[in-house]
Amino acid sequence: MDWIMLLYYVMSAIIVIVMVWNYFKTKDMQKQILLAIALLPFLLRLLRWK
Protein backbone atom coordinates (compact mmCIF):
# COMPACT_ATOMS: atom_id res chain seq x y z
CA MET A 1 0.00 0.00 0.00
CA ASP A 2 1.38 3.42 -0.98
CA TRP A 3 2.06 5.85 1.87
CA ILE A 4 -0.47 8.31 0.47
CA MET A 5 -3.18 5.64 0.48
CA LEU A 6 -2.21 4.68 4.03
CA LEU A 7 -2.52 8.33 5.01
CA TYR A 8 -5.97 8.37 3.48
CA TYR A 9 -7.01 5.46 5.71
CA VAL A 10 -5.63 7.26 8.77
CA MET A 11 -7.60 10.38 7.79
CA SER A 12 -10.74 8.28 7.30
CA ALA A 13 -10.29 6.69 10.70
CA ILE A 14 -9.86 10.10 12.38
CA ILE A 15 -12.99 11.42 10.65
CA VAL A 16 -14.94 8.34 11.76
CA ILE A 17 -13.80 8.81 15.36
CA VAL A 18 -14.77 12.49 15.30
CA MET A 19 -18.15 11.76 13.75
CA VAL A 20 -18.93 8.98 16.22
CA TRP A 21 -17.87 11.24 19.11
CA ASN A 22 -20.15 14.01 17.78
CA TYR A 23 -22.92 11.53 17.25
CA PHE A 24 -22.96 10.57 20.92
CA LYS A 25 -22.51 14.19 22.08
CA THR A 26 -25.29 15.83 20.09
CA LYS A 27 -28.87 15.92 21.31
CA ASP A 28 -30.26 17.03 17.92
CA MET A 29 -31.83 14.01 16.25
CA GLN A 30 -31.51 15.53 12.76
CA LYS A 31 -27.76 15.86 13.28
CA GLN A 32 -27.58 12.29 14.56
CA ILE A 33 -29.26 10.97 11.39
CA LEU A 34 -27.02 13.17 9.21
CA LEU A 35 -23.89 11.91 10.97
CA ALA A 36 -25.04 8.30 10.66
CA ILE A 37 -25.56 8.70 6.89
CA ALA A 38 -22.21 10.52 6.50
CA LEU A 39 -20.46 7.69 8.33
CA LEU A 40 -21.45 5.07 5.75
CA PRO A 41 -18.88 5.75 2.98
CA PHE A 42 -16.08 6.16 5.51
CA LEU A 43 -16.93 2.84 7.15
CA LEU A 44 -17.15 1.11 3.76
CA ARG A 45 -13.68 2.40 2.91
CA LEU A 46 -12.16 1.60 6.31
CA LEU A 47 -13.53 -1.93 6.12
CA ARG A 48 -12.20 -2.10 2.53
CA TRP A 49 -15.60 -3.16 1.24
CA LYS A 50 -15.90 -0.36 -1.35
Next chain:
Amino acid sequence: MEVGAKMKWIKWLILAVLALFLLAGGLPILMQRNYKETLVMGDGVTRVFKLSDYFEPLKGTIGDTNIYEFKGQAEGGKMLIIAGTHESEVSAMVTAFLFIENLKTEAGTVYVIPHFNYSGSLGTQPGGGYPLYYTIPTPWGEKKFRLGDRGLQALDQWPDPDVYVHYPDGQLLSYIDARNTNRTWPGRPNGTMGERITYAAMEMIRNEKIDVVIDLHEAETMFPVTNCIVAPERSKNYAVGAALYVKGREKFESHVEPSPSNFRGLSHREVGDYSDALVFLLEAPCVHLDQISGPKTNDLMIVGKDPFINVAAEKGLLFVPIDERGWTIERRVGQQSSVIQEIVNQFNRKNPERKILFTAPKHAEVVEKGMGTFFKDPGKAAESRIAYE
Protein backbone atom coordinates in the same frame (compact mmCIF):
# COMPACT_ATOMS: atom_id res chain seq x y z
CA MET B 1 -39.35 6.68 30.14
CA GLU B 2 -37.33 9.80 31.02
CA VAL B 3 -35.97 12.06 28.22
CA GLY B 4 -32.28 11.07 28.65
CA ALA B 5 -33.00 7.36 28.48
CA LYS B 6 -35.28 7.87 25.47
CA MET B 7 -32.53 9.84 23.64
CA LYS B 8 -30.03 7.04 24.28
CA TRP B 9 -32.48 4.47 22.98
CA ILE B 10 -33.04 6.50 19.78
CA LYS B 11 -29.28 6.86 19.28
CA TRP B 12 -28.77 3.12 19.41
CA LEU B 13 -31.78 2.62 17.13
CA ILE B 14 -30.25 4.95 14.51
CA LEU B 15 -26.95 3.08 14.81
CA ALA B 16 -28.77 -0.22 14.33
CA VAL B 17 -30.40 1.15 11.15
CA LEU B 18 -26.94 2.32 10.01
CA ALA B 19 -25.53 -1.17 10.61
CA LEU B 20 -28.43 -2.64 8.65
CA PHE B 21 -27.72 -0.32 5.71
CA LEU B 22 -24.00 -1.11 5.95
CA LEU B 23 -24.62 -4.86 5.85
CA ALA B 24 -27.40 -4.76 3.25
CA GLY B 25 -25.39 -2.52 0.93
CA GLY B 26 -21.87 -3.56 1.78
CA LEU B 27 -22.01 -7.33 2.17
CA PRO B 28 -23.09 -8.07 -1.43
CA ILE B 29 -20.22 -5.83 -2.61
CA LEU B 30 -17.78 -7.64 -0.33
CA MET B 31 -19.05 -11.02 -1.54
CA GLN B 32 -18.66 -9.97 -5.17
CA ARG B 33 -15.08 -8.85 -4.48
CA ASN B 34 -14.35 -12.34 -3.14
CA TYR B 35 -16.37 -14.34 -5.67
CA LYS B 36 -14.33 -16.74 -7.79
CA GLU B 37 -15.40 -17.55 -11.32
CA THR B 38 -15.03 -21.23 -12.16
CA LEU B 39 -13.58 -22.30 -15.48
CA VAL B 40 -12.98 -25.74 -16.94
CA MET B 41 -9.69 -25.55 -18.81
CA GLY B 42 -9.79 -27.28 -22.16
CA ASP B 43 -7.20 -29.81 -23.31
CA GLY B 44 -5.41 -27.01 -25.13
CA VAL B 45 -4.22 -25.30 -21.94
CA THR B 46 -0.62 -26.37 -21.35
CA ARG B 47 0.26 -24.11 -18.42
CA VAL B 48 -1.15 -21.42 -16.15
CA PHE B 49 1.23 -18.86 -14.75
CA LYS B 50 1.27 -15.31 -13.45
CA LEU B 51 1.94 -11.93 -15.01
CA SER B 52 4.29 -11.27 -12.08
CA ASP B 53 6.65 -13.88 -13.57
CA TYR B 54 7.79 -11.01 -15.79
CA PHE B 55 7.85 -8.36 -13.06
CA GLU B 56 8.50 -9.66 -9.55
CA PRO B 57 7.16 -6.62 -7.59
CA LEU B 58 3.66 -7.39 -8.91
CA LYS B 59 3.67 -10.74 -7.11
CA GLY B 60 1.07 -11.04 -4.39
CA THR B 61 -0.59 -7.75 -5.30
CA ILE B 62 -4.04 -7.15 -6.73
CA GLY B 63 -2.34 -6.26 -10.02
CA ASP B 64 -1.17 -9.82 -10.58
CA THR B 65 -3.25 -12.01 -12.85
CA ASN B 66 -3.39 -15.45 -14.47
CA ILE B 67 -2.04 -16.17 -17.94
CA TYR B 68 -3.20 -19.31 -19.74
CA GLU B 69 -0.72 -20.81 -22.19
CA PHE B 70 -1.68 -22.89 -25.23
CA LYS B 71 1.51 -24.34 -26.70
CA GLY B 72 1.27 -26.22 -29.97
CA GLN B 73 3.24 -29.34 -30.91
CA ALA B 74 5.04 -27.47 -33.68
CA GLU B 75 7.23 -24.40 -33.28
CA GLY B 76 5.82 -21.11 -34.46
CA GLY B 77 4.99 -17.55 -33.54
CA LYS B 78 3.43 -16.23 -30.35
CA MET B 79 0.20 -14.37 -29.73
CA LEU B 80 -1.07 -12.66 -26.59
CA ILE B 81 -4.81 -12.09 -26.16
CA ILE B 82 -5.70 -9.58 -23.46
CA ALA B 83 -9.23 -9.41 -22.08
CA GLY B 84 -10.51 -7.46 -19.12
CA THR B 85 -8.63 -4.24 -19.74
CA HIS B 86 -12.08 -2.72 -19.17
CA GLU B 87 -13.97 -5.16 -16.96
CA SER B 88 -17.40 -3.79 -17.86
CA GLU B 89 -16.94 -4.83 -21.49
CA VAL B 90 -18.45 -8.25 -21.13
CA SER B 91 -17.75 -9.93 -24.47
CA ALA B 92 -13.99 -9.47 -24.01
CA MET B 93 -13.90 -11.67 -20.92
CA VAL B 94 -16.40 -14.16 -22.32
CA THR B 95 -14.24 -14.54 -25.44
CA ALA B 96 -11.25 -15.26 -23.19
CA PHE B 97 -13.28 -17.85 -21.23
CA LEU B 98 -14.48 -19.38 -24.52
CA PHE B 99 -10.85 -19.75 -25.61
CA ILE B 100 -9.67 -21.12 -22.27
CA GLU B 101 -12.31 -23.86 -22.48
CA ASN B 102 -12.15 -24.58 -26.23
CA LEU B 103 -8.98 -23.39 -27.95
CA LYS B 104 -6.54 -25.94 -29.38
CA THR B 105 -3.14 -24.98 -30.76
CA GLU B 106 -1.24 -26.90 -33.43
CA ALA B 107 1.71 -24.56 -33.99
CA GLY B 108 3.12 -21.66 -32.05
CA THR B 109 1.91 -20.42 -28.69
CA VAL B 110 -1.19 -18.52 -27.67
CA TYR B 111 -1.39 -16.74 -24.31
CA VAL B 112 -4.74 -15.61 -22.90
CA ILE B 113 -5.19 -13.18 -20.00
CA PRO B 114 -8.90 -13.17 -19.03
CA HIS B 115 -8.70 -10.44 -16.36
CA PHE B 116 -5.90 -8.08 -17.32
CA ASN B 117 -7.18 -5.45 -14.90
CA TYR B 118 -8.03 -7.91 -12.13
CA SER B 119 -8.80 -5.12 -9.66
CA GLY B 120 -11.34 -3.73 -12.12
CA SER B 121 -13.19 -7.03 -12.10
CA LEU B 122 -13.85 -6.76 -8.35
CA GLY B 123 -16.55 -4.09 -8.39
CA THR B 124 -18.97 -2.38 -10.73
CA GLN B 125 -19.08 1.24 -11.80
CA PRO B 126 -20.21 3.34 -8.80
CA GLY B 127 -23.62 4.84 -9.46
CA GLY B 128 -23.98 3.03 -12.75
CA GLY B 129 -26.85 0.82 -11.65
CA TYR B 130 -25.12 -2.30 -12.94
CA PRO B 131 -25.73 -5.74 -11.44
CA LEU B 132 -22.83 -7.29 -9.53
CA TYR B 133 -22.78 -10.39 -11.73
CA TYR B 134 -23.84 -11.52 -15.17
CA THR B 135 -24.88 -15.03 -16.08
CA ILE B 136 -24.95 -17.05 -19.26
CA PRO B 137 -27.38 -19.96 -19.60
CA THR B 138 -25.73 -23.32 -20.34
CA PRO B 139 -27.18 -26.84 -20.75
CA TRP B 140 -26.09 -27.60 -17.15
CA GLY B 141 -27.23 -24.34 -15.48
CA GLU B 142 -26.25 -20.68 -15.25
CA LYS B 143 -22.59 -19.77 -15.58
CA LYS B 144 -21.88 -16.79 -13.35
CA PHE B 145 -19.26 -14.07 -13.80
CA ARG B 146 -18.32 -10.93 -11.88
CA LEU B 147 -19.24 -7.71 -13.63
CA GLY B 148 -16.45 -5.19 -13.25
CA ASP B 149 -15.62 -1.57 -13.89
CA ARG B 150 -13.62 0.28 -16.52
CA GLY B 151 -10.75 1.12 -14.21
CA LEU B 152 -8.97 -0.23 -11.17
CA GLN B 153 -11.01 -0.09 -7.98
CA ALA B 154 -10.33 2.99 -5.88
CA LEU B 155 -9.59 0.52 -3.08
CA ASP B 156 -6.52 -0.59 -5.01
CA GLN B 157 -5.24 2.68 -6.49
CA TRP B 158 -5.91 5.93 -4.71
CA PRO B 159 -6.00 8.91 -4.72
CA ASP B 160 -6.69 10.02 -8.29
CA PRO B 161 -4.55 12.96 -9.43
CA ASP B 162 -6.20 16.22 -10.51
CA VAL B 163 -4.74 15.63 -13.96
CA TYR B 164 -3.25 12.34 -15.10
CA VAL B 165 0.15 12.87 -16.70
CA HIS B 166 0.99 10.00 -19.04
CA TYR B 167 4.41 8.40 -18.74
CA PRO B 168 6.69 8.77 -20.69
CA ASP B 169 5.06 11.24 -23.09
CA GLY B 170 3.80 13.71 -20.51
CA GLN B 171 0.45 14.09 -22.25
CA LEU B 172 -2.23 15.48 -19.92
CA LEU B 173 -5.23 13.17 -19.66
CA SER B 174 -8.39 13.00 -17.59
CA TYR B 175 -7.81 12.25 -13.89
CA ILE B 176 -9.99 9.14 -14.11
CA ASP B 177 -7.65 7.61 -16.71
CA ALA B 178 -4.94 7.17 -14.08
CA ARG B 179 -6.87 4.01 -13.15
CA ASN B 180 -7.52 2.99 -16.77
CA THR B 181 -5.13 0.27 -17.96
CA ASN B 182 -5.79 1.37 -21.51
CA ARG B 183 -4.15 4.73 -20.77
CA THR B 184 -1.16 3.51 -18.74
CA TRP B 185 0.78 1.73 -21.49
CA PRO B 186 3.74 1.26 -21.74
CA GLY B 187 3.87 1.63 -17.96
CA ARG B 188 6.83 1.94 -15.60
CA PRO B 189 8.21 -0.26 -12.82
CA ASN B 190 7.86 2.34 -10.06
CA GLY B 191 4.57 3.88 -11.17
CA THR B 192 0.96 3.43 -10.07
CA MET B 193 -0.63 -0.02 -9.95
CA GLY B 194 -2.04 0.53 -13.47
CA GLU B 195 1.39 1.52 -14.79
CA ARG B 196 3.01 -1.49 -13.11
CA ILE B 197 0.46 -3.87 -14.70
CA THR B 198 1.08 -2.54 -18.21
CA TYR B 199 4.84 -2.49 -17.58
CA ALA B 200 4.68 -6.20 -16.62
CA ALA B 201 2.75 -6.94 -19.82
CA MET B 202 5.32 -5.02 -21.87
CA GLU B 203 8.06 -7.06 -20.20
CA MET B 204 6.22 -10.23 -21.18
CA ILE B 205 5.75 -9.04 -24.77
CA ARG B 206 9.45 -8.11 -25.08
CA ASN B 207 10.88 -11.15 -23.27
CA GLU B 208 8.67 -13.72 -24.99
CA LYS B 209 9.10 -11.98 -28.35
CA ILE B 210 5.34 -11.95 -28.87
CA ASP B 211 4.43 -11.46 -32.53
CA VAL B 212 0.76 -10.50 -32.22
CA VAL B 213 -1.00 -8.73 -29.33
CA ILE B 214 -4.78 -8.45 -29.35
CA ASP B 215 -6.62 -6.32 -26.79
CA LEU B 216 -10.34 -7.13 -26.58
CA HIS B 217 -12.93 -4.43 -25.88
CA GLU B 218 -16.55 -3.44 -26.33
CA ALA B 219 -17.85 -0.01 -27.20
CA GLU B 220 -21.20 1.77 -27.15
CA THR B 221 -23.31 1.72 -30.31
CA MET B 222 -23.42 5.54 -30.10
CA PHE B 223 -19.62 5.81 -29.94
CA PRO B 224 -17.87 6.28 -33.30
CA VAL B 225 -15.04 3.84 -32.56
CA THR B 226 -17.13 0.69 -32.34
CA ASN B 227 -17.47 -2.53 -34.31
CA CYS B 228 -13.92 -2.17 -35.53
CA ILE B 229 -10.28 -3.18 -35.42
CA VAL B 230 -8.05 -0.35 -34.21
CA ALA B 231 -4.59 -0.73 -35.68
CA PRO B 232 -1.42 1.39 -35.78
CA GLU B 233 0.59 1.84 -38.97
CA ARG B 234 2.54 -1.46 -38.79
CA SER B 235 -0.61 -3.54 -38.17
CA LYS B 236 -2.85 -1.75 -40.64
CA ASN B 237 -2.44 -4.11 -43.60
CA TYR B 238 -3.17 -7.17 -41.46
CA ALA B 239 -6.26 -5.47 -40.04
CA VAL B 240 -7.57 -4.47 -43.45
CA GLY B 241 -7.08 -8.03 -44.71
CA ALA B 242 -8.92 -9.42 -41.67
CA ALA B 243 -11.79 -6.94 -42.06
CA LEU B 244 -12.23 -7.83 -45.73
CA TYR B 245 -12.12 -11.57 -45.09
CA VAL B 246 -14.64 -11.58 -42.23
CA LYS B 247 -16.97 -9.51 -44.36
CA GLY B 248 -16.57 -11.83 -47.34
CA ARG B 249 -16.45 -15.18 -45.60
CA GLU B 250 -18.45 -14.65 -42.43
CA LYS B 251 -20.79 -11.90 -43.55
CA PHE B 252 -20.28 -9.39 -40.77
CA GLU B 253 -18.68 -5.97 -40.63
CA SER B 254 -15.69 -4.99 -38.56
CA HIS B 255 -14.03 -1.99 -40.15
CA VAL B 256 -10.52 -0.66 -39.52
CA GLU B 257 -9.78 2.47 -37.49
CA PRO B 258 -6.28 3.97 -37.47
CA SER B 259 -4.59 4.26 -34.09
CA PRO B 260 -4.03 8.00 -33.53
CA SER B 261 -0.34 8.74 -33.05
CA ASN B 262 -0.97 11.73 -30.76
CA PHE B 263 -3.27 10.01 -28.27
CA ARG B 264 -1.02 8.26 -25.77
CA GLY B 265 -1.31 5.44 -23.30
CA LEU B 266 -3.48 3.12 -25.37
CA SER B 267 -2.47 -0.46 -26.05
CA HIS B 268 -2.88 -0.09 -29.82
CA ARG B 269 -0.45 2.83 -29.73
CA GLU B 270 2.18 2.03 -27.13
CA VAL B 271 2.59 -1.75 -27.55
CA GLY B 272 3.51 -1.22 -31.19
CA ASP B 273 5.78 1.72 -30.38
CA TYR B 274 7.61 0.04 -27.49
CA SER B 275 7.97 -3.52 -28.82
CA ASP B 276 8.25 -5.42 -32.09
CA ALA B 277 4.76 -6.90 -31.73
CA LEU B 278 1.90 -6.21 -34.09
CA VAL B 279 -0.95 -4.88 -31.99
CA PHE B 280 -4.69 -4.76 -32.61
CA LEU B 281 -7.54 -3.55 -30.43
CA LEU B 282 -10.93 -5.10 -31.21
CA GLU B 283 -14.16 -3.28 -30.39
CA ALA B 284 -17.41 -5.24 -30.44
CA PRO B 285 -20.60 -3.18 -30.24
CA CYS B 286 -22.72 -3.43 -27.10
CA VAL B 287 -25.80 -1.59 -25.88
CA HIS B 288 -25.41 -1.88 -22.11
CA LEU B 289 -22.66 0.73 -22.02
CA ASP B 290 -24.73 3.27 -23.97
CA GLN B 291 -25.84 5.97 -21.53
CA ILE B 292 -29.33 6.06 -23.02
CA SER B 293 -30.08 2.34 -22.74
CA GLY B 294 -32.65 1.26 -20.15
CA PRO B 295 -32.13 -0.63 -16.87
CA LYS B 296 -28.71 -2.27 -16.79
CA THR B 297 -29.95 -5.81 -16.46
CA ASN B 298 -28.38 -9.17 -17.22
CA ASP B 299 -30.61 -9.42 -20.30
CA LEU B 300 -29.37 -6.09 -21.60
CA MET B 301 -25.80 -7.36 -21.47
CA ILE B 302 -26.48 -10.85 -22.83
CA VAL B 303 -29.40 -10.36 -25.25
CA GLY B 304 -28.31 -6.86 -26.29
CA LYS B 305 -31.71 -5.40 -27.12
CA ASP B 306 -33.06 -2.10 -25.85
CA PRO B 307 -36.08 0.02 -26.90
CA PHE B 308 -34.26 3.33 -26.31
CA ILE B 309 -31.40 2.21 -28.54
CA ASN B 310 -33.97 1.28 -31.19
CA VAL B 311 -35.34 4.85 -31.08
CA ALA B 312 -31.79 6.21 -31.35
CA ALA B 313 -31.28 3.94 -34.36
CA GLU B 314 -34.43 5.31 -36.03
CA LYS B 315 -33.03 8.80 -35.55
CA GLY B 316 -29.72 7.81 -37.13
CA LEU B 317 -27.70 8.31 -33.95
CA LEU B 318 -25.91 4.96 -33.93
CA PHE B 319 -22.65 3.90 -35.56
CA VAL B 320 -23.74 0.28 -36.02
CA PRO B 321 -26.85 -1.25 -37.54
CA ILE B 322 -29.50 -2.58 -35.16
CA ASP B 323 -31.97 -5.28 -36.15
CA GLU B 324 -34.34 -7.74 -34.50
CA ARG B 325 -31.42 -10.02 -33.52
CA GLY B 326 -29.96 -7.51 -31.06
CA TRP B 327 -26.25 -7.37 -30.26
CA THR B 328 -26.33 -10.70 -28.46
CA ILE B 329 -23.36 -12.07 -26.51
CA GLU B 330 -23.10 -14.76 -29.22
CA ARG B 331 -22.72 -12.20 -32.01
CA ARG B 332 -20.20 -10.14 -30.06
CA VAL B 333 -18.07 -13.07 -28.86
CA GLY B 334 -18.33 -14.85 -32.22
CA GLN B 335 -17.18 -11.67 -33.92
CA GLN B 336 -14.22 -11.27 -31.56
CA SER B 337 -13.20 -14.89 -32.11
CA SER B 338 -13.48 -14.77 -35.90
CA VAL B 339 -11.63 -11.47 -36.20
CA ILE B 340 -8.78 -12.81 -34.01
CA GLN B 341 -8.53 -15.91 -36.19
CA GLU B 342 -8.57 -13.88 -39.39
CA ILE B 343 -5.85 -11.53 -38.09
CA VAL B 344 -3.75 -14.63 -37.36
CA ASN B 345 -4.45 -15.96 -40.88
CA GLN B 346 -3.19 -12.69 -42.29
CA PHE B 347 -0.12 -12.86 -40.04
CA ASN B 348 0.60 -16.48 -41.09
CA ARG B 349 0.39 -15.56 -44.76
CA LYS B 350 3.05 -12.86 -44.38
CA ASN B 351 5.19 -14.68 -41.78
CA PRO B 352 5.17 -18.39 -42.72
CA GLU B 353 8.24 -19.09 -40.54
CA ARG B 354 6.33 -17.84 -37.46
CA LYS B 355 3.00 -19.55 -38.10
CA ILE B 356 0.41 -19.66 -35.31
CA LEU B 357 -2.15 -22.39 -35.96
CA PHE B 358 -5.10 -22.91 -33.65
CA THR B 359 -8.80 -23.68 -33.71
CA ALA B 360 -11.60 -22.08 -31.74
CA PRO B 361 -15.36 -21.67 -32.34
CA LYS B 362 -16.10 -19.00 -34.92
CA HIS B 363 -18.90 -16.47 -35.36
CA ALA B 364 -21.42 -18.67 -37.21
CA GLU B 365 -20.94 -21.62 -34.86
CA VAL B 366 -21.26 -19.52 -31.68
CA VAL B 367 -24.39 -17.77 -33.00
CA GLU B 368 -25.96 -21.04 -34.10
CA LYS B 369 -25.22 -23.16 -31.02
CA GLY B 370 -25.47 -20.48 -28.34
CA MET B 371 -22.79 -19.25 -25.97
CA GLY B 372 -23.61 -21.64 -23.14
CA THR B 373 -22.96 -24.78 -25.17
CA PHE B 374 -19.23 -23.99 -25.21
CA PHE B 375 -18.88 -23.95 -21.43
CA LYS B 376 -18.29 -27.25 -19.65
CA ASP B 377 -19.93 -28.30 -16.40
CA PRO B 378 -17.37 -27.84 -13.56
CA GLY B 379 -19.31 -30.44 -11.58
CA LYS B 380 -18.31 -33.11 -14.08
CA ALA B 381 -14.78 -31.93 -14.79
CA ALA B 382 -11.56 -33.35 -13.36
CA GLU B 383 -10.29 -31.26 -10.46
CA SER B 384 -6.97 -30.72 -12.27
CA ARG B 385 -8.77 -28.94 -15.14
CA ILE B 386 -10.66 -26.48 -12.97
CA ALA B 387 -9.40 -22.93 -12.69
CA TYR B 388 -10.65 -20.09 -10.54
CA GLU B 389 -10.59 -16.47 -11.56
